[in-house]
Each structure stands twice: as structure tokens, then as C-alpha cells.
Amino acid sequence: MDASLVSLLLTPDEMAAADAASARSGIPSFDLMDRAGRAIAAAALRHFPGALRFVAFCGPGNNGGDGYVAARALAEAGATVDVHHLGDPRTLKGDARQARDLCGLSSKPLEVYQPRAGDVVVDALFGAGLTRNVPDIVAEVIRKVGEAGISVLAVDLPSGLCGRRGVPLGGAFQAAHTITFMTRKPGHLLLPGRSLCGDVEVFDIGIPARIIREVAGRIRENGPELWSGLLAEPGSDTHKYRRGHLAVFSGEAGKTGAARLSATAGLKAGAGLVTVGSPSDAMPVNAAWLTAIMLYRVDTVKDLENWLRTAKLAAFVLGPGFGIGKKARQFALALKGRPLVLDADGITSFKEKPSDLYDAFAGGEPHLVLTPHEGEFARLFPDIATDDSLSKVEKAVTAAARAHAAIVYKGADTVIASPDGRAYINTNGPPWLATAGSGDVLAGVIGALLAQGMPAFEAAAAGVYLHGEAGKRAGRGMTAEDLATHAGVRLDL
Template sequence: MAMAINTTLLFTPEAMAKVDARVIASGIPGPELMRAAGASVVACLLSSWPNVARAVVLCGPGNNGGDGHIAASLLAAFGVPVLRHGYAPRSGTDAAAASATCEHAILPLGDYRPLAGDVVIDALFGAGLDRAVGAEVAAVIGRIAEAGTPVLAIDLPSGLSGRTGRPTGPVISAERTVTFAGLKPGHVLMPGRELCGVTTLADIGMPARLVASDDPLWINGPHLYGPTLPRREAADHKYSRGHLAVMSGPLISGGAARLSAMAGLRIGAGLVTLGTPPGAVMAQSAHLTAIMQHRVGSSADLAAWLSDPRLSALVLGPGFGDLEKARDYAKVLANARRYLVLDADGLTAFAGRTGELGDMFAGETRLVITPHEGEFRRLFPAIAEDETLSKVDRARQAAALLNAVVVYKGADTVIAASDGRAAINADAPPWLATAGSGDVLSGVIGGLLAQSMPIFEAACAGVALHGAAASQAGPGMTAEDLAGLVRPPAV
């Protein structure tokens, strides 16, 4: 029987509980899984802290505590001094059986005082808790933090929501986390990713066919978009590779549109044209070589240009400036049934008008929006203010409201489609936080749409390839550097 971990799907705590139940119902006993989990924790601790002076296991009353009891028993067998502090397991449970294998008494949680050389194993609550920890736990968390004692968390640091990735109150900050079978949103959404430290995904013998979820939520990667990436053929010509248009702003703010246009060209669009207002044509001409221009001064000009069916996708918003004209242009694009990436001023133009935007793009999904946190809050204040929602929940609700693909940017960019599919991007470097990087992203996504990629897959690929270019650029990167390093993947 194939045993596996799932490195692509993300499992909410509720979805993982269903996986656990399916696995046990298939005939694999819960205590066997607990022993494997405890052994994985021990392997991580001994490889990471080979000179540990004392392992202190903080045990909760449930299965997370059971994993900790197994770890304590194994560590003692290996000659590591062990203490257990916490709560007795519930009678008759797998955790109680695990606790019985350990000779050390469970001392009161509040009695723990960190010593130099300690490594704490956090086996208190894991993903099973989605409320604030109590005062006793909070006090221990405070002492651990003050002492700088390293922590290895089992499943998730206690006090961190596995669903939202946000602390529910006082929270343990772990140097390492060991989780099993599949990652949870809390491992990759911020600030959970940082609170988990280095996360190890361990195989504890669950059958691969059972490590599955009905919730279409993934880590972003080639498994999502790889099969739909544009293929290069010997008979290709510039029009067969798609024509992207980027709408330029006025004279003073044309640089953002140029960044988008260059990114669209480098990602593989056969032609890229700036739709430039008359007063900015000469200024843009001084900067352009392979990128063309088309004079667009009004909605009528844009509609006439769109009579060319080869113009397949457009980017609207970077440095655009005129909010009323942005709304007019978006309506023209929607009526012409073109794919549109709406960013920056294009998003600001629809603050308080999301219903209008959603009505424009009813039917087949042809709209991608790329808001950062501030833009998202201006567009969707009611969604953003609901503290019960995760970033994934928020992106999904916004996508459904607009019939769009939402690229909710940040260190944990979420890509969500109106049909419920969603992905979290977890590997972009921090130096992407620089002026103009979002303009490059909109061009990358627009360039992929121009090449006829499906819209959700184009957004996922755009985010991943944008991050890959930034990783290549390295610290100190500017948006100009980033646009110059965008490349289509080899397929």
C-alpha cells in the first residue's frame, strides 16, 4: 500500500480531522499513527538540537498531547533527560494509552520554569484549538519567550489558528514545527508561517488515497498551472502568441504601464502595445523599442481599437490616474469580452462600486484583480473587517462577488477563483515589497492571458513566475530589474 504525504493540497483542521477518521476507519489503529507521529517529533528534535540538555514536553489533554507522550517516552529511551508538564489525558483515549508508556509523572503546567539547555516540545493543542489559550498557558508562553527557550511545535504552535494563520491570543513562537500528512493554511498564511519556524511535513503511514480533501485549496505551484502553460511551436508567429495591450496613464506617470508592458513581452506575448493618451505619446516613444503604441484618448478610441480581434488581453490601472476614465474603459473592455487585469488606479476607481464592476463582468470569467491589503480593504470593507474570515475566505468571497479571479497580494498571496478554487503562494522573497513590483505582476498575468492560458491558471502561474524572477534578482532589486528577469518557463 502506498504511503504518502500530500505536498500540494492544504487541509483545514476540519478537513484533516476527516482524513484521520478515514484512515482509522480503513483499519490503521490510532495508536499506530500516534507512535509514528511521536517518532517523527523525536527525529526532528535530535537532528536539530543534538546537544539538548533537557526535553520539556508540554502536554495537552488530547491527541496532540498523545504525540508528546510518545515523544517523551522515546527520548527517555535514548537517554535524553525528559520532563512532562501539562494536563492529564482523558481516560480511555489513545492519548491516555500513550501517556502510560512514559514513566515520568505529568507535572502541573504552571510549575514549568525554563532552564538553559531546555528544548520545549509544544504538545498542548496544535490545530485543534481555535480560541484564545487560558491564563495558565499564556503565562507559560510568556516565560518561554522571555527565556528564549527553543520550541519544537507538534502540528502547530499552540495559540495559532490552523485555519486562518492568525494568533487567537497569546501564541508560542516555534523554531521548528512538525506536522503530518498535509500542511494546513496556518502553516503558510502570515503570520503563521513565521510563528511555525521551519516546518517539517512527516509521513506517518497514512495511505495516499485517503490523504485527500474536497476543499480545492492548494499550495501554489506547477501542479496547478504546468499543463496549461503556453507551448512553443515551430510554426508560431507573433500574432499566434497573443497581443497584450497595457493602458498608459498621462505624461507624468507612464513608467508603471511600461513596467507592465515589458513584463508581458518577456513572459512570451507575441506583441505588446501601450494604449497611450495623446499627450503622452512622445514621452513614451522615448522609452520604447519592442513595445508599440496606439493612441487612445477616449472610450470611443478604445472601442474602435478593440475591433481588432487579435487584441486578446488588456491591463488597466498602473499609473493610469483618471478614475472616471478607468471605469469607462473597464466597461468598454467588458462589453468587448476581453480578458482584463485590473490593478492599482483601476482598482481604486471601483472602491464603493464593486457591484457595478461585478455586473460588468457577469458570465464567463474574464476579470483578474490584483489588490494589495489596502486596496482590498477599500474594495471590500465588509469582507475585510470580518475577523472570523481567513485570507483565503476573504479572497474567495471577493472572487464570487465579482465573478473574477482575485490575486490578494502579500507575503502570502492568495489566488482565488469564483468557483471556489484557491491557492496560497508561499515562497516569494521579501524584497518583492518594492515600488512597481505589482505593475510587473499585472503584466505577467496579462501576458499569459494573451497567450490563451485559462484565467485561474494564468494568475497562479503569474504569481509563481513573478516570485521566481524576484528570487533570481536578489536583495536590492528594483522593479526595473524584476521586469528584465521575467521569463516564460521551459515547457
């Protein structure tokens, strides 16, 4: 597989365009199907050596054609193979018809399948392009296979799973292993699709890499190769001010811990200086806990404006534990010309009139990063959040364009989106990152990268990935305090 394709994710429409362009270039489409089917058979034999019977479920399109080729290859290898078809196989056309004719194995209607101990299902009913709910017959077979605990090898995607959105359409197989071709689809990475695919293997069936790159959109799996060249690396002449001064705003007394988590993470993540901007009543408690992190009194927006005039501040984090309301809005709008991570209470403070925030940050290169979880996203973008026709990627991209901001749409399948349409799906975060304070740490890491001069989208993407790596280093049972101490993780690139 061409290394340049590893992070690429093609939507079903883009993959169809690649198939068509490959055919126009003179590559016989049946050759691609034959390679795919033989790769499926090889994967079945490799991953399920103890299978007593392989059962190929073949659909009415080219995915079914892959299944017929795989069934023939398995039989040629000496395996016991049964074939079940969906719909009338006599209506098959083109490559799928040729694959069935060459298969030489008789087939039975899908609905008569009865699970047996030792079965392995080769699921070639539907590919990534399914856009409607699966037929009742398929839903019933999915239920039957699941209840019997039969292992499933999915072709392209588990049947019933939307390749664009990663959601089941009336039901989907739970695959132990999925084999797909040339690149993965968003549905392989977005949840719940990721959990339904099992292990995903990408096989190169021979479509030229130039064609894949030509049809590819702007969706990628988040990884260092996309932004590592922009990470600041201290040189021999580096001093603290060149590494950027990050300001993190604290809430009132009794609500200061979140800001200190962000500040600690920011310092660990490479900011040269970090200062907590604190209201007067919280100064004593913050002073008692801070050492390398500085402290500055900020009670009102006037205090903030004075600080901005007199200090060399490179980036800001506003929201963790800050409190919801007018003060948060005033502070955010006062920072409209500067790199800002707006998180938690800062986001919710604009729920009544989010356009005030969007208008303030509308000009120039994006320098606002919004880090909403599901609920906060719905508060800022209620119409986008409730549009079930959109994938999580499409929602994040639409929101980023509206807000003129980098969006970190958090979750186990965090999506980072840019106003220019780029979107990265993050996959390296361990499940134990779902703990109180984890988001505060993430905000601090992104803030530190902004302070060091990274553009907003790249800082957001790098911050999310480094946050995941820090979680791995901290290990199971970690607290947010543990996570913050690991926020300085560096990658071996």
C-alpha cells in the first residue's frame, strides 16, 4: 500500500469515483473484483483457520460479486463453502454476473440460512454505499447470526453500516474482522461503526494511487504526519518568551481546579510561560497551589484589557470552571483578535446568541478553537446537531465554517474540523480519557500549541492526538492530574 494513502479516508461516493476513474484508465473492472475476492478468501483462511464451514452471503451488487469470487477461491483451497444470495441472482449484471457465473457453486436464498457451530460468515451483502435501511430479511439474518455467536468477516463494511456516517441502517452485523480496499471509509472510524468492524485490514487491489489522491476529499485519520512539521522544537537559542506565554482564566473561589489543570497541561506541553488570570476571591487558593505557573489578578473586562496592553500574551484558554454568563462573553469578545481556546463554560455562555461569537472572530486566519462535547455542540449549533442526515464529520465541518473556527467535536471518535473543509478523525485516545477534568487538560495542551505559533486547526489536531498519547502514558486508573503531568509527551517521529 502506498504510504501516502494511509491516513486518507474516502467517502462511498469518492470510492465509487475512484472505481470509475480506474475503469476509464483502462484497468478492467473485473480484475479489481477478482483481486478483491481472492484477498477476502485469503483473509478468511488466515483469520479463521478453524472454520468448519464458510458461508458467503452475496448481495445484488458488486459487493456480492466480491463474495462470489471469494467463495470460488475458498472452494479451490479445499474449504467447505455454502453460498446464500439476496434477491434474484438471475438479475445480476456486469462484473457481479460474471463473478457468479464463474463461481460454479449453487446458492440458496439468504432467508433459509441456519447457523451451525463452526460457521464463519463472509458478509458480502452490501458495501459502503448503502443509504437505506436493510430489508427485513437481512435484519432477521443479522439477528440470527448475532444470537448464534457466529464469526463474521465483513467485505468493505459490515452490511447495514453506513460508510459515510458510521451508523447502522436498521441493523448491522458485528464483524470480527473487516477487509476493505485501497482506503478506509469514515464509517470505519466513526462510532458506533468502529466498534462493529472489528479489526480492519486494507488491501491494495491495484487502483493507482494517483487516482485515489485525485478523488479524495479532505477527510483524514488524525496523525503526526499531518501536522508534526509545525510542532515547535526548542533550539539552543530558545528562551521562554519565544516559546509563548499562555494565559488561562480561573473561575471564582471554589471553582479553580479546572483552570489549574489547563495551566499545568499548558506548561508541560511546551508553553514558555503560563499565567492563571484569577479573580480576587480566588487568588489565595490559586497562590497556594501554583509554583512554576504565575498568577495575575483579573476581575473585570477592564482588568483584562489593561493586562493585554501591558503583557506579552500569546494565547488564551477560557472556560474551564470559569462560570457561565456575561463575564465569560465579555472576556471572550475582548480576545477577538488573539488565539483563543474556548471550552466548557465559555462555550455555553454563548448559547443564547452564538452569532456574537462568530461575528467577533470572523476575520482573517482562524484563531479560535472551540472544544465542545456533544451537549455543548448542540447548544452552539442546535440545527446542525439535530440533522441526522449529516455525519459527525459533516456536522463538525459545517460548524467550523459557520464559526470561522477550528472545531474539536469531542467524544470517543473526536473530530477536528477546519473552516476550509479539512476534517480529521482521531482514534488514538484510550477509553479511560473519559474522566472528569480530561477536557480541561486538552484545552491547556491546545492553548500551549497556539502559544508556540501553530495555526488553530493544526494546534487543535495535534493537541487532540498528544492528549491521547498522554492518556496512554498515564495508564488505566489515571486522574486528570495524572494526565496533566504527562501532557509533555513527545513523539518519536
